[in-house]
Amino acid sequence: MPEKGGKCLNILMVTMGMNIGGAETHIVELAAALVANGNRVTVASAGGVYEAALSRNGVPHVTLPLDKKSPGALLAARRGLAALLRKENFDIVHAHARIPAFVCGSLQKKFGFRFVTTCHGVFRLSPILKRLSDWGEYTFVVSDDIRQYLLQNYDLNPAHIISTVNGINTEVFSPLHDGSAMRKTFPGAERPTLLHVSRLERESSVCAEALLEAVQILGGKVRLIIVGDGAYAGVLRQKAEQVNDNLGEGTANLVGAKTNVVDYIAACDIFVGPSRAAMEAMSCAKPTIISGSEGHGGIFSSSIEAAALASNFCFRGAGLPTPERLAHEIEILLSYGEEEKKRVGIEGRECILRHYSVEKMVSSYLSVYEKITAYKTDVPSDVVICGYYGYGNAGDDSLLSRIVDGIRRIRPSIGICVMSAHPKKTRRFYLVDAVNRFRLFAIRRKLKEAKLFLFGGGNLLQDKTSTHSLLYYTKMLHEADRCKTPIMVFANGIGPLSATKNIYRVKEALSLAESISLRDGYSFDFTKQLLPEKNIRLTFDPAIQIHPVSIPLPEKPYFIIFPKKNAPDAADKLIYLTGSLQSRQSLTPYLISLYDEEDLEYCRRLSERTGAVLLRPHSDVEIVSLLAGAELAVSSRLHGLIYATAAVCPMMSFSDDGKLASYLDYIGFGRHAAIPCTTDIYTDAEYLLMAAERILLYRDKIRTALRGGLPMWQTLAEYEFSEAVRLIQEAPAHQKNQKKE
Known part of the structure; x- marks a missing residue:
């Protein structure tokens, strides 16, 4: 039965194909776990080697040409999906790639399903592709750098971008799995075995090519097995034959697409590859070099764990693998004694156990599925x-x-x-x-x-x-x-x-x-x-309920200004304040525009004149999180003060708008308070600085007062939602009475 008493959901997953790849194995694990939790799952794709795995887990597969961009294929896929949607009453349609997402999005209005996507990587952008991309009503991401890619390139609601994980079945991918039989199927079983698993298209074969050359540099010390298939496999096979001609038969082995990847991992001594394949190898406690077509991370250890987590073990932008670099790192691992190799392997498995359980993955998806099906x-x-x-x-x-x-x-x-x-x-x-x-x-x-x-x-x-x-x-x-x-x-x-x-x-x-x-x-x-x-x-304003989250913050102490263009000399006063707080208090200034149409250009000019960095946060949660680490907020807009209150950040107003002064009176920091936090645009520049420094002097007392008031203010805001729901629920009787009158 579904977890927590939730209803059984009927879910359609749509992807390009089910051949070797990280997204494909992600779908297999997710679909199997959802079915185990009492839900129904159907997968539609162009098919592939993982169809059998879906079938074993009770997941039917529908074959449609979802892996092609031609108009004919897209129309055929759309017709096929429309027929499937008419036949089945799906609660959720979940697309896992851009072409399937585009086709599903074109059908959503007609069929009225709830539509989500998972973004498994970053993609090439063009004006046409950007316009055609449909990321659904909610978008799941498997790493923080993918989240940033979406926020920077698409107009999406940040609250609807949900982090999930590449859930790994750690009972299947386990150090207990025996690989001795597989190891003997290739010549040269006495040599240390390298393994690489990847989709073998031209753009995704950078590491595979570099590995073939690295094996030659190592002069036959190791043998290499490459699992995967694709349009570039023929080129790699020819290069493997050259390696074997030089170093002996069985040195380089291309075995094609396989679904029993765990057997190959169990048979290897060192894994080299990126993303989900690397995580599966780490789950098996294999020493792993994280390297792929998007970047090279090197030998996994706790020192690179944070960067690996942030990039879904892809190390985007970290420099591509080279044969020399790979050969050097393979030599390092080969030089380790058995205890050291075991330690490196266990460190990797512990990382997977901490962060990448299937249960965590399924929970992240189900929480959104169940929420949005009620909308x-x-x-x-x-x-x-x-x-x-x-x-x-x-x-x-x-x-x-x-x-x-x-x-x-x-x-x-x-x-x-x-x-x-x-x-x-x-x-x-x-x-x-x-x-x-x-x-x-x-x-x-x-x-x-x-x-x-x-x-x-x-x-x-x-x-x-x-x-x-x-x-x-x-x-x-x-x-x-x-x-x-x-x-x-x-x-x-x-x-x-x-x-x-x-x-x-x-x-x-x-x-x-x-x-x-x-x-x-x-x-x-x-x-x-x-x-x-x-x-x-x-x-209280409902924005008081925003809670800060953990995000990267500036290293040096800083303050934030929320400007608004008002009196002609207001900018000069802010420039004076910024420079003085930099020199006298060693605070780094940052600017944030709360209303781009009116404030953004003004902020840019202030940035040019002061050297203050103009920040472009993607959400109110990010603004509050930045304020939570700031020493001071100076705001000419009301919500800058409300965000600062939610963040428990000392603040002051700089405005001719009475609502800012009224707000500060309300929270106990108005003109007549022990520590007044209100100034206006007609304030002398020296007085403005004096007020800011006085607030900084008493910042701890201000934080204590804000922290003490916050629970009550949040409760006041929450009550209004209950009142709105009460009025909605009582409205039918109310309206009947009105009509009688």
């Missing part, structure tokens, strides 16, 4: 979320991400629709329904079917940017009321409001809400004066 995106939406979404503002994107995640954490089946400036991107990024925020008739249709209008996050009701914006948001609140959809004003800030008529508009719009929560003290007091009869809650 409903093809049914009428239960809640319509309104905010400043789809514009690339990091603060607003954080709000939306936290709101969606918070609601789904309590009730994953709730249907969510977001009003967005870019609905197509929002749908894909958050796995929600989305409607264009300017299409009034479409919005009305969504509101009429919804159980809640969630007016979500940020200072939406203000006239500082323009009255047009205020009119838009108040109109949306009135539209929800006309559609008899209950309204929740969720963790909003109110103001600034300068025009009397706009204050009246806000009062009238807010009076329509069934539930109101506000994220700062000024907004709470102001709204309470407007609507004294309303039950209004003081809450």
